[in-house]
Amino acid sequence: MTPSHVLIAGAGPVGLVSALNLAKAGISVTVFERHIAPQEDLRASTFHPPTLDLLARFGLTEELVSQGLVARYTQQRDRKEGLIAEFDMALLKGETQHPFRLQCEQWKLNTLLLDRLALLPHVTILMGAELQSVDQDVDSVTAKVKIDGKIENFTGNYLIGADGASSMVRQSLGIEFEGFTYPERFLSVSTDFEYADHLPKLSYVNYVSDPNEWCVLLKVPTLWRVLFPTRLEETDEEVMTDESIEARMQNLLPKDTPYNTVHRTLYKVHQRVAKEFRRGRVALAGDAAHINNPIGGMGMNGGVQDAFNLSDKLIEILTSGASPDLLDRYERQRRAVAIEYINANTARNKKNIEERDPQARQKTQSELRAIAASPSAAKDYLRKTSMIDALERAESIA
Numbered sequence: 210m211t212p213s214h215v216l217i218a219g220a221g222p223v224g225l226v227s228a229l230n231l232a233k234a235g236i237s238v239t240v241f242e243r244h245i246a247p248q249e250d251l252r253a254s255t256f257h258p259p260t261l262d263l264l265a266r267f268g269l270t271e272e273l274v275s276q277g278l279v280a281r282y283t284q285q286r287d288r289k290e291g292l293i294a295e296f297d298m299a300l301l302k303g304e305t306q307h308p309f310r311l312q313c314e315q316w317k318l319n320t321l322l323l324d325r326l327a328l329l330p331h332v333t334i335l336m337g338a339e340l341q342s343v344d345q346d347v348d349s350v351t352a353k354v355k356i357d358g359k360i361e362n363f364t365g366n367y368l369i370g371a372d373g374a375s376s377m378v379r380q381s382l383g384i385e386f387e388g389f390t391y392p393e394r395f396l397s398v399s400t401d402f403e404y405a406d407h408l409p410k411l412s413y414v415n416y417v418s419d420p421n422e423w424c425v426l427l428k429v430p431t432l433w434r435v436l437f438p439t440r441l442e443e444t445d446e447e448v449m450t451d452e453s454i455e456a457r458m459q460n461l462l463p464k465d466t467p468y469n470t471v472h473r474t475l476y477k478v479h480q481r482v483a484k485e486f487r488r489g490r491v492a493l494a495g496d497a498a499h500i501n502n503p504i505g506g507m508g509m510n511g512g513v514q515d516a517f518n519l520s521d522k523l524i525e526i527l528t529s530g531a532s533p534d535l536l537d538r539y540e541r542q543r544r545a546v547a548i549e550y551i552n553a554n555t556a557r558n559k560k561n562i563e564e565r566d567p568q569a570r571q572k573t574q575s576e577l578r579a580i581a582a583s584p585s586a587a588k589d590y591l592r593k594t595s596m597i598d599a600l601e602r603a604e605s606i607a
Contacts, residue, residue, distance in 0.1 A: 213237060213527045216365040218340045221249065222315060223495030223512040224371035228332060229267060230520040236480050236527055237331040239363055240440060241354050243339040243372075247323060253315035254429050255506030256415070258298070260601045261307035263517050269321050270307065277313025278430055280413035283594070285577050288419040288461075292410055293574050294581035300588045312413050315509055315548050335451050343381045343491055344367060350490040364437055366492045367523055371516070374479065376497035378462035381400060382488050388481030388552070390432055391502065391559075394439045395446055398458065399432045399472040416504065416558070418574075425504060432471055435461065436503065438563070439475070439499040478502045480556055482547045486540040490533075494519050499547035504558040509549045510596055515543050518603065542603040550599035 213236045217224045220242035228238045256277075261270045287296045301308035326332045341353040341360065350368045351431040354361050370378025379386065404426060405411045415429040425436040430446030437457055439448050449454055482499045519539050525531035564570045564572060580586045592598045 219371035226516040241338040253509035256311040258305035294577040
């Protein structure tokens, strides 16, 4: 076994950030990815300020900014009432090096990470490599991986499970994934229609409440993305027809000609947190450890923050002789954030945006207006929604 060798399941942003951080510290890394090519996932597209601060360690933030859109403002809107409250992220100056949201597709980060990892001789990335099981003893961990139809064994000091919501690492260890699945599915539609020309004062990030069909309207460099809930009685096939997609788009903003949709995807949404983030020499991160609804853009960001926290601790263990018990602190820190901040806030976001009780809706909107009108209250609100509070909460846990 090569000294200081970490195995990583999953070549998404969480696995690749972990790999780059470890490799920069001189630790050998082997990454297994079940897909045969990098995935251009069109769902995650928001980078929060503390995530940009962390990625700046590798010089990645400036490159991402050049490929994305800097969103200074976020808006809470209502389908009938229009703009309810606008929040200026410039209020976060002094709290972060990047007082804005960056609207940029997740796959662009993956591409930058893969380019950097390709330059490091002690990094191996195996595509089309499907993890089958994980075994460990007091000295090492072994991953059984299927490559080209054959089973191969890889042994390392530690293994990071960053292999997504259906994590084989988590399943192999028998770790419970506590929580629930929403009964409705979420539909994401990308279009080249320019909403900003038709909706006054529209920002790049908009949460649009409605008792019947809320939506999230986000801009990325070349497209607008619209996220809708679906009705329980609709089948997947019915939701994805051209007619159904067009009806939803027209209901949001009627126009004389049909919408040109570039991409559409339908998926189930969960609020779940793994009962354990660490077992022996194996640790979970990102969607393998916690999943949530996308309202607020906290999933990928929380995962990348997991990756830095976990890989920093592995570096201390493998290069400085720190106790492996340091991984228990990773679990305490990041599991608390997953429960108290990521899952709690995204669940609250969904409840508020879909609220049907008129009095409750009016109360929420009045509160948002009052918060936006107060610089100090707005700053506190932005610290929470941009995950600055979450990162500081993690650091406070011993």
